[in-house]
Amino acid sequence: MYKLKLVPAETKLPFLQARFIAFLVSAALILGSAGMFFGVGLNKGIDFEGGIMIEVGMPEAPDLAKMRSSLGSLGLGQVSLQTFGAPDDILIRVQRQEGDSEAQKKAVELVKATLEKEISDEISYRRIEFVGPTISAELVETAIEAVLVAVVAILIYIWLRFEWHYSVGAIVALVHDVILTIGMFAITGIEFNLASVAAILTIVGYSINDTVVVYDRIRENFRRYKKMDVKDLLNLSINETLSRTVMTSLTTLLALLALFIFGGEVIRGFSTAMIFGVIVGTYSSIFVAAPILLHIGLTHRSEEEDGFKPSDDTAEAES
Numbered sequence: 001m002y003k004l005k006l007v008p009a010e011t012k013l014p015f016l017q018a019r020f021i022a023f024l025v026s027a028a029l030i031l032g033s034a035g036m037f038f039g040v041g042l043n044k045g046i047d048f049e050g051g052i053m054i055e056v057g058m059p060e061a062p063d064l065a066k067m068r069s070s071l072g073s074l075g076l077g078q079v080s081l082q083t084f085g086a087p088d089d090i091l092i093r094v095q096r097q098e099g100d101s102e103a104q105k106k107a108v109e110l111v112k113a114t115l116e117k118e119i120s121d122e123i124s125y126r127r128i129e130f131v132g133p134t135i136s137a138e139l140v141e142t143a144i145e146a147v148l149v150a151v152v153a154i155l156i157y158i159w160l161r162f163e164w165h166y167s168v169g170a171i172v173a174l175v176h177d178v179i180l181t182i183g184m185f186a187i188t189g190i191e192f193n194l195a196s197v198a199a200i201l202t203i204v205g206y207s208i209n210d211t212v213v214v215y216d217r218i219r220e221n222f223r224r225y226k227k228m229d230v231k232d233l234l235n236l237s238i239n240e241t242l243s244r245t246v247m248t249s250l251t252t253l254l255a256l257l258a259l260f261i262f263g264g265e266v267i268r269g270f271s272t273a274m275i276f277g278v279i280v281g282t283y284s285s286i287f288v289a290a291p292i293l294l295h296i297g298l299t300h301r302s303e304e305e306d307g308f309k310p311s312d313d314t315a316e317a318e319s
Contacts, residue, residue, distance in 0.1 A: 011242055015286055016235040016294070022287035026176055033183020040186055045193030046131050048140050050096040052104055054111060055127040059120055061087035070118045076107050080191075089126075096131075104130050143197040147178065150201055154208050158215075165298040166215050170208060173289035177207045177280050184276050195270040203277030206252070210245055210285035217241050218290065230299055234290050242286075249282045 046053055064081055067090070071079045077095040084091040094111065097103040108128060115123055151174055158167040181200055185192045217237040225233055253275060260271040 011239045013239060013242070014235065015238045016231050016291055019287065019291035019294075022283075022291070026284075026288060029183070030176065030179050033179050033186065036183055036186035042182070042185055042192040043189045045191040045196075046093050046095075047193040048143075050131045052092075052094040052096070052107060052111075053127070053129040053131070054092040054094070054108065054125065055084060056090050056092065056115065057124040057126055058088040058090060059122045062090065062119060064090075067115070067119055070114050071111060074110055074114060076110070101130070139194065143194065146197065147200060147204070150204050151175075151178075154204070158208075158212070161212075162215060162219065165293055165296055168296055169289045169292045170211050170215070172292055173211055173284040174204055174207055176284050176288055177203055177277060180280050181273055181277050184273065188272075190269045190272060193269070195267065196273055199270045199273035199277065202274060203281060206278060207281035207284060210248070210281055211289040213244060214238060214241050214285055214290050218293070231294055234294060238286055238290050245282060245285060249278055252278050 064083075068079070068081050071081070071092070071094075076097065078093075079095070080093045082091050083089060092111065094107060097107045112123075112125070151171065154174065155167050155171050158170045178200060181203055184190075185196060190196075214237060217240055218234060221228075221233050221237050221240075225236075228236075256271050256275045256278065259267060260275060263271055
């Protein structure tokens with residue numbers, strides 16, 4: 001039976017030789033992401049900024065350009081429209097109005113009157129929500145806590161399973177992926193909401209999964225090759241897991257591309273972030289997580305001191 005192999009069985013690509021170029025590229029991307037985040041900032045959604053959300057059902061698929069023009073001329077500030085599941089289901093988002101709840105209610109009534117007058121008088125209003133500034137501030141705090149707790153839990157897991165060298169490498173790779181993903185949101189202007197936080201947490205899990213696979217092979221090779229140069233051993237480990245890494249990433253990307261193309265605007269930001277995160281996570285597992293071990297002092301001796309001693313009956317491949 002023929003088996004699809006996108007990567008040859010025994011690759012010998014010099015990943016470690018390119019580590020300094022990769023570090024420079026990553027540093028430039030991190031600085032650019034930080035600059036965009038503190039400069040331009042994120043396009044925060046109603047989840048974080050507060051505002052009005054109205055879900056309407058239309059008798060037929062409407063002219064979104066006409067709706068956007070009609071609602072945009074009301075002086076309510078930022079107004080966004082997107083299909084919600086079916087072409088005749090529309091989700092309208094209006095930025096938070098100055099004033100109390102009465103001001104928000106007036107904005108809702110104005111939107112309703114405009115839609116019924118200029119678009120259709122057969123509109124059904126399925127959901128009307130208002131997210132206030134207090135709630136949005138709590139959501140920001142909760143989102144930050146969720147990301148921090150996930151990173152700390154992963155650090156503890158890696159520390160217990162391996163040793164401190166690996167936990168440092170894993171956290172550096174995770175921080176790298178999170179910063180670049182946030183930078184992507186800042187650069188593209190994609191709305192940043194709770195779904196975006198979910199995407200970041202998912203990217204964290206995906207990235208650490210790739211990293212642990214590489215780290216497992218590195219530890220296994222420390223057992224097998226007791227005298228091999230550490231740089232060569234790390235390079236060998238990356239190459240041995242390359243086929244698995246590439247296949248996992250490609251199959252994940254196929255599913256995400258289907259979501260991006262057919263999922264509609266509601267999950268477009270989530271799928272975009274996930275596609276970017278899978279690419280960045282794969283890159284960091286190869287060019288950040290593993291090579292950084294060489295620069296924080298991982299050696300055969302440090303493995304033995306941590307209780308992971310090579311077994312004497314293991315065959316050596318260094319003839």
